[in-house]
Amino acid sequence: xxxxxxxxxxxxxxxxxxxxxxxxxxxxxxxxxxxxxxxxxxxxxxxxxxxxxxxxxxxxxxxxxxxxxxxxxxxxxxxxxxxxxxxxxxxxxxxxxxxxxxxxxxxxxxxxxxxxxxxxxxxxxxxxxxxxxxxxxxxxxxxxxxxxxxxxxxxxxxxxxxxxxxxxxxxxxxxxxxxxxxxxxxxxxxxxxxxxxxxxxxxxxxxxxxxxxxxxxxxxxxxxx
Amino acid sequence: xxxxxxxxxxxxxxxxxxxxxxxxxxxxxxxxxxxxxxxxxxxxxxxxxxxxxxxxxxxxxxxxxxxxxxxxxxxxxxxxxxxxxxxxxxxxxxxxxxxxxxxxxxxxxxxxxxxxxxxxxxxxxxxxxxxxxxxxxxxxxxxxxxxxxxxxxxxxxxxxxxxxxxxxxxxxxxxxxxxxxxxxxxxxxxxxxxxxxxxxxxxxxxxxxxxxxxxxxxxxxxxxx
Numbered sequence: 001x002x003x004x005x006x007x008x009x010x011x012x013x014x015x016x017x018x019x020x021x022x023x024x025x026x027x028x029x030x031x032x033x034x035x036x037x038x039x040x041x042x043x044x045x046x047x048x049x050x051x052x053x054x055x056x057x058x059x060x061x062x063x064x065x066x067x068x069x070x071x072x073x074x075x076x077x078x079x080x081x082x083x084x085x086x087x088x089x090x091x092x093x094x095x096x097x098x099x100x101x102x103x104x105x106x107x108x109x110x111x112x113x114x115x116x117x118x119x120x121x122x123x124x125x126x127x128x129x130x131x132x133x134x135x136x137x138x139x140x141x142x143x144x145x146x147x148x149x150x151x152x153x154x155x156x157x158x159x160x161x162x163x164x165x166x167x168x169x170x171x172x173x174x175x176x177x178x179x180x181x182x183x184x185x186x187x188x189x190x191x192x193x194x195x196x197x198x199x200x201x202x203x204x205x206x207x208x209x210x211x212x213x214x215x216x217x218x219x220x221x222x223x224x225x
Numbered sequence: 226x227x228x229x230x231x232x233x234x235x236x237x238x239x240x241x242x243x244x245x246x247x248x249x250x251x252x253x254x255x256x257x258x259x260x261x262x263x264x265x266x267x268x269x270x271x272x273x274x275x276x277x278x279x280x281x282x283x284x285x286x287x288x289x290x291x292x293x294x295x296x297x298x299x300x301x302x303x304x305x306x307x308x309x310x311x312x313x314x315x316x317x318x319x320x321x322x323x324x325x326x327x328x329x330x331x332x333x334x335x336x337x338x339x340x341x342x343x344x345x346x347x348x349x350x351x352x353x354x355x356x357x358x359x360x361x362x363x364x365x366x367x368x369x370x371x372x373x374x375x376x377x378x379x380x381x382x383x384x385x386x387x388x389x390x391x392x393x394x395x396x397x398x399x400x401x402x403x404x405x406x407x408x409x410x411x412x413x414x415x416x417x418x419x420x421x422x423x424x425x426x427x428x429x430x431x432x433x434x435x436x437x438x439x440x441x442x443x444x445x446x447x448x449x450x
Contacts, residue, residue: 051272051340054270115276142330146412193425194265194421194423204415208411210411
């Protein structure tokens, strides 16, 4: 367990001050944005009845905030829109770090942790734009070819906005950091890179024959690491 | 945002009762175990000063509990070992669900959410075994070829154990669920499968020439979905 830390735009608060492995903490807004944009989804934490609740969800960054969405009935959205603080963590794993002993094993990764209170979008145009952002976050180029959301669909979707005012990044790269004394051991050590790969697109039932797999699906890939 | 729910071994508690999309909730222990075993890492949530804090970390399941580990100085471990409740979420993404309109876009995924209080391991033998479990979780077959952890290394590592007494699973599979009226639209819809892929192993500095890339690295893959 290691902790990310440090606000991108303010002096460190107690919870964002670097405690563990500060050499892995990064401070710049570009790094925050790049990780949020590449991470396909995130985990959102809230406090409910005094205990933590964490669930996965899709996010999308737009400028200096992220959008979250879901059904108005979803418990974690009900909690969040009530004005409580939330925490959003987005993590990309880049590789397995294979050392000569258990202690020095690790993962190479890039993670962002955000803290704050959400703003609930009410304006229909703003909500529709946020929904397009969420689609674009997952598949760039797709929103332009879709049927637009109906007023009813927009009304039925809750969209929450979190400002990137308290954010921190943690990144680990490079080889295992075994003690020198271990390096003569006859043990292979190194990094096994990991990345997201795609399989063959699976067409949904009912797609008309003239609707072929579009480029934004055929060439989909996350930003290279 | 959708919520996972339901305990595997007890009547639903308020926080694990299925509220949203119960058709995506699964109840069986085998599903919980399979997702925990396949997910490379997890996100752990705690409450600190009344607010949620979520960070990524490695976990390993062994029987009916999971191990977490880290430096004794890591803030989230300090919180957790103090006896507060934690929440562990592990999520595997299986594909992009591409619909005809923004509303019906989704991800295919499998997720587990665990709740509980941790037990801090103090016994050195138990801690060493847990560290081996954590290595094996990431790379099956590796722990046997490593230098064993020293007493000092074991003492310097905090290991926490969480029982799988309150767990829930949520799984989405299959095509987008567009309304029938959308199916005649000239829009390609379907699923783009996603999986973790490996790159070429990168040897660490200092590895002796006779230590070749072992099978557990060359053939590493996560369980097929």
